[in-house]
Amino acid sequence: MDIKAEKLNLIEQLARLEDIEIIQQIKELLSSQKExxxxxxxxxxxxxxxxxxxxxxxxxxxxxxxxxxxxxxxxxxxxxx
Incomplete structure (x- = not known):
């Protein structure tokens, strides 16, 4: 699967996600990028x-x-x- 398809897949999964703890973990992961x-x-x-x-x-x-x-x-x- 290419990167665009992977991103779309993640977006779909996030749209259905109801667990605030997982959402918070994803936010922390994204904000911890080195650059x-x-x-x-x-x-x-x-x-x-x-x-x-x-x-x-x-x-x-x-x-x-x-x-x-x-x-x-x-x-x-x-x-x-």
Missing amino acids: PIAGYKPDGGPITRSELIARARDANKAIKEGRVTSIEDLEKESENW
């Missing part, structure tokens, strides 16, 4: 806050170094795909 999840990759995998910040820093560095592609160049390149 908060800031988003998700296209494949459904998590992106942590530090990963997101690192990606932003890398992107800013690439821009400063001129390692960018203009829209025009990208359009020309995409004609050959």
Whole structure:
């Protein structure tokens, strides 16, 4: 089962759950994550806050170094795909 299906399965189980102690344990488990999840990759995998910040820093560095592609160049390149 992929990650999206697993999450949907958990959501369904949580929606039916009536035991407050189990709900509290789940909340504690989620809040004890070492690093908060800031988003998700296209494949459904998590992106942590530090990963997101690192990606932003890398992107800013690439821009400063001129390692960018203009829209025009990208359009020309995409004609050959």
